Amino acid sequence: MTSTGTDLSIEEYFDRLHALVRALPAERAALSQGRVLAEPLVARLPLPPQDNSAMDGFLIPRHFSPDSLTVPFTLPVVGDVPAGSPAQTPPPGTALRIMTGGPVPAGFDGLVIPVEDTDIPPGPGPMPETVTVHRLPGRNHIRRRGSHVEAGHQLAVAATLVDASLIAAALSAGVSTAVVHRIPRVTVIATGEELLNGQLPDSNGPMLDALMSATGPVDITRTVCGDSPVELRRRFDTAAADSDLIVTTGGVSAGAFDVVRAVVEDAVERGSYWFGHVNQRPGAPQGYALWDGVPVVCLPGNPVAAFVSAHLYLTPLMRSLRGLPRPTGVLDRPHLTAVAGADFPHPHRPLIQPCSIALDGSITAFPPPGPRMRSHHVAALPGTQGFALLTSPVTTGEQLTVYPY
């Protein structure tokens, strides 16, 4: 890390920021959506947990199998086996009415005749005295204990995002907690006297809150600070005491009152911060630091610059903090090859261009309507679903790579 003002490339800046963070410590917690596994998740129970019926129908011993019988035949029905009841064994020459999921004795050599293949109407009704079987199934319709997953089977590797399907799989396999990475604690400090005196509302703080929250559970503290270096220093100290990441907006440019840069340069050991220009538009002025060991990401204050910088740099940092696999670089993220639905603005420098993306089988990307997006054109952002990173002109009908938000 250096504190020179030389332009960095987007790739270099991303790598430098990413070097500041590592996955947060692990803890055991209830499985919940958006957490990230810190250890592999292993089945405690086999799936299915016991032999059971795959169909609504009648359980009969193997004796009455395709090898030994011809349809139709009639058997007395000697009992009911709803799901949730104890397993029962039908005596030879009898049948049990059984429900989907109803237990079958472990290893029982028999088969389930689907109700549709008998003379009994499907659905609720009293237990019939006899059942006449019209057709024998091609398989036994018994799901064997552990036939899907054995106890001890690895359901998911470390660094897996916990989602609805993993929750279902884990609970089914008797696992309701997991060792997951701690939820990130982030302090957002929006700076600028104009935010304090009502000249401008703070839009960056709520915007970053929403962007970071969209990456998963996060504990965000938001604050607005004017241009007082003493006050900002106090905010940094408070934030560093209980945050995993500090994000500032504004105050990083070339101005005489750029308080973030001034405070960091005054307080932080040389070599532990950088402010300067990244070769990108919008959002060239950027900076970062370690404050008492806590990473500080200093975003520009213009809302479009803050927005695209958050997508380029901040949300990947959040994902790495949360324990997801570390990207190999700024472009190591989901991307699509789209067709330009309109001419894109000419990039004089690498241009981060928000765009709408239509996913209708083909993939078409459009820059927002209206004039070229400038860094204060915040009202042009709604309706965009991703960004392109343009280094050469793209005209209607040409292909380009887009990165969904």
Place this chain on the structure above:
Amino acid sequence: MTSTGTDLSIEEYFDRLHALVRALPAERAALSQGRVLAEPLVARLPLPPQDNSAMDGFLIPRHFSPDSLTVPFTLPVVGDVPAGSPAQTPPPGTALRIMTGGPVPAGFDGLVIPVEDTDIPPGPGPMPETVTVHRLPGRNHIRRRGSHVEAGHQLAVAATLVDASLIAAALSAGVSTAVVHRIPRVTVIATGEELLNGQLPDSNGPMLDALMSATGPVDITRTVCGDSPVELRRRFDTAAADSDLIVTTGGVSAGAFDVVRAVVEDAVERGSYWFGHVNQRPGAPQGYALWDGVPVVCLPGNPVAAFVSAHLYLTPLMRSLRGLPRPTGVLDRPHLTAVAGADFPHPHRPLIQPCSIALDGSITAFPPPGPRMRSHHVAALPGTQGFALLTSPVTTGEQLTVYPY
């Protein structure tokens, strides 16, 4: 609506379910991510709210413009204009030091010289006595009040999802609340005696909770009910009193103890419910009803069947309840044309096949490894990111349409 047992197509079933719901009533609420506008959102303030500087630099009257001056020239600096301060007018023959966002008097005929084009070093420092200008800018670097958005401009139409960019745009334009659709209240009733007596854990309830929560803010009540019709009827009554939607799992098939179907058929007026088979695998047994006017979606109990049915039918219903644009049909959702990375299972009936989707410029879809996914193969779901709807065989290298979750 009929209560016959005839197979419905996926399309027909989707349309019937969708006919049960409409967007929830509107209320005024703070702008927050995931809410949906019930009315257009209109700028209260112009953007920018006042003339201001686009650069850190020096504000000078137009008199010193490219037409009338040649560089270099030197002017006394008579004041500082940080962002958040009152606007000041530089007297003729003088300059004001001004920050990005610093106010400029309304309509002031002047220009901002970027600090980089002067003899003053960028960044913090005491106000200089004079500034020498080395280069005149090609434009005035003044952002005019309302030049981006006029007061009264429509920022977003009704049925727009509130996201980070809309929050930023709205707050910037002086709007902090909006008329949005109410947050859906959903009761999930997982049925089955086996869930009550510990024979099986309830995995469907938490899974559906996670799936529905991923569509946006939702107020979910979860409950587990055994096979007692009296008790289930009580749960329906309780749920209908304060829910916008009721979702059940299990008890809809052809079994003798299929309590959901039995209770609905007993209690609900003929014509206001349907149970039967949808021409799909997995998840053929489906059902729906109106219970005291509240839509009830009855999903199958097998976890893979419940999972794919939730994606096909339930999450679109949630989006419509929340006020997003109503889909024209079950396939009116984002979709991608992918290349099969492996052979997909042969569909004997329309097959809803969860698959992983690699987005690396090209789009490749893979069915989960291992044997053909059966309706209890819940551990094969993690790692899938969408589904294909297969009606004919798809082998490696062929194209198919995938629907991201």
